[in-house]
Amino acid sequence: MESAKHRLASRLEGVSESATLKLNALVQALKARGVDVVNLTAGEPDFHVPEVANVAVRDALDAHKSKYTPVPGVLELREAVARKTNLQQPTATASTQWKAGDVVVTNGGKQALFNAFLALLNPGDEVIIPGPFWLSYPEMVKLAGGTPKILRATFEQGFKITPSQLRGALTARTRVVVLNSPSNPTGAMYSKAEFAALGEVLAQAPDVCVISDEIYDRIALSDVSFCSFLEAAPALRDRVITVNGMSKAAAMTGWRIGWSVAPQWITQAMSTIQGQSTSGINALAQWASLAALKLPEAEFAGQIETYRRRRDLALEILKKAGKLKVFVPQGAFYVFFGVGGYLRAGEDSVGFAERILEKAGVAVVAGAPFGEPEWLRLSFSTDDKQLSEGCRRIVSFLESC
Ligand SMILES: Cc1ncc(COP(=O)(O)O)c(C=O)c1O
Structure with missing residues (x-):
């Protein structure tokens, strides 16, 4: 039985922990153990502060x-x-x-x-x-x-x-x-x-x-x-x-x-x-x-150009997976893609993201906490090498599904 001493405020009922922050902590722990993980979860720019x-x-x-x-x-x-x-x-x-x-x-x-x-x-x-x-x-x-x-x-x-x-x-x-x-x-x-x-x-x-x-x-x-x-x-x-x-x-x-x-x-x-x-x-x-x-705005033009190039790089690789639905982003630094064609019976994107992490060594964020259980989010706020390696791994994982 729950002890009165440990009773939390009812406003916390049904409130979840941030799924992205939780996943990032898991990836950091894997990396610290020497596991080769390409991390495409970042919710932050990889540029230096001005x-x-x-x-x-x-x-x-x-x-x-x-x-x-x-x-x-x-x-x-x-x-x-x-x-x-x-x-x-x-x-x-x-x-x-x-x-x-x-x-x-x-x-x-x-x-x-x-x-x-x-x-x-x-x-x-x-x-x-x-x-x-x-x-x-x-x-x-x-x-x-x-x-x-x-x-x-x-x-x-x-x-x-x-x-x-x-x-x-x-x-x-x-x-x-x-x-x-x-x-x-x-x-x-x-x-x-x-x-x-x-x-x-x-x-x-x-x-x-x-x-x-x-x-x-x-x-x-x-x-x-x-x-x-x-x-x-x-x-x-x-x-x-x-x-x-x-x-x-x-x-x-x-x-x-x-x-x-x-x-x-x-x-x-x-x-x-x-x-x-x-x-x-x-x-x-x-x-x-x-x-x-x-x-001035011009100071940031190079960053925007880099994001644009990386977005196109990721899209070019992802389009090789025939059953993937890929949304072309007009802004921000994420690609949202639908994996409905690859899910196992009863599986949603949370389980699928875990499988990609485990089998392909790529961390992406499940779409379920964003309201789309059959979609995943990858971040292209990372260098070209990591990004293309991560996208290639995702595609070959999908081809093996
Ligand atoms: C859509 C959106 N709004 C707000 C925020 C919060 O930004 P901040 O880090 O400045 O609190 C984020 C951060 O990921 C975001 O993606």
């Missing part, structure tokens, strides 16, 4: 700028975030331009999302999450007391929800819709016209807020250019939270800098939540982020 960020930390240390910061972040960084967001949402008029006071700097994009769910959800409130989805969304919603409602977008529809699907999914209990473009795990991207059409549906649902997770904004790999949701649907400004950060765009994953940009009524609530939990986040990382945010 040197200006390292310099800014040293400067901040020398200047003793390492004390508590304001809860929502240092003013200069919030100003820079507001400027960046205004550039991405150019339809804003002077009175609707974002200002430093609309920004909360958070411990990674993750905390911005969590702050937003905590600020908006009451028990019973529903959150529409288009699937396949980044696996933390439903778990965060549950922790915040809400109910995730997955709205599945299929491979055939480009892994993007349609306006009529969204209209049909809205109920009197819907409080939030989550959007994520470019998407993790699929790399699907919404065009401005597609976002505008979703915006028109949401215009008819005035009590619904939108959380637009734009953390992969810089990594746009095809001719669909990145569109911030509010650029396409500016009329919804008073109920949209834009989430972004330095992790994917500037390879600064371990620095843990993210942010939300949102109207005052939500920003103030999120600031209160943060003030009573983590407070202002690491000061040095904030100064570093300010320096990296000032870099």
Whole structure:
């Protein structure tokens, strides 16, 4: 019998551990034992942090700028975030331009999302999450007391929800819709016209807020250019939270800098939540982020070109497996592929990923926790040699199935 001493809070019921972080730990343990594993699970860029960020930390240390910061972040960084967001949402008029006071700097994009769910959800409130989805969304919603409602977008529809699907999914209990473009795990991207059409549906649902997770904004790999949701649907400004950060765009994953940009009524609530939990986040990382945010876009062009080349390399090899369904990503650094044609009876992608790891020595992430039990995700955020070796191993494993 469960002892009262070990009784956990009921909010944890049905909340799972992060499957990607768990798998990464397993791969590291195998590697430490000398097993030859090609790791294609990385959820982070393999590029170095911009040197200006390292310099800014040293400067901040020398200047003793390492004390508590304001809860929502240092003013200069919030100003820079507001400027960046205004550039991405150019339809804003002077009175609707974002200002430093609309920004909360958070411990990674993750905390911005969590702050937003905590600020908006009451028990019973529903959150529409288009699937396949980044696996933390439903778990965060549950922790915040809400109910995730997955709205599945299929491979055939480009892994993007349609306006009529969204209209049909809205109920009197819907409080939030989550959007994520470019998407993790699929790399699907919404065009401005597609976002505008979703915006028109949401215009008819005035009590619904939108959380637009734009953390992969810089990594746009095809001719669909990145569109911030509010650029396409500016009329919804008073109920949209834009989430972004330095992790994917500037390879600064371990620095843990993210942010939300949102109207005052939500920003103030999120600031209160943060003030009573983590407070202002690491000061040095904030100064570093300010320096990296000032870099011109051209600084990152080489990285984007490299991602594009690696994506094409992976696709070229994977297409040799005849029964594989491969989705061509328009953004981010993942290839999502369907292995339904290869599964054993009763097997899903979790078991299949374990078999690939065991038999072929390649670590990929199962699609099940992303809402697609017959799909897998590989990351092409690794060097060409590892990537092509990993893809070749996957193909020869599939041919042996
Ligand atoms: C879609 C998506 N949103 C948010 C995050 C969280 O980013 P951060 O590392 O800045 O917390 C990730 C990280 O993997 C992600 O893939």
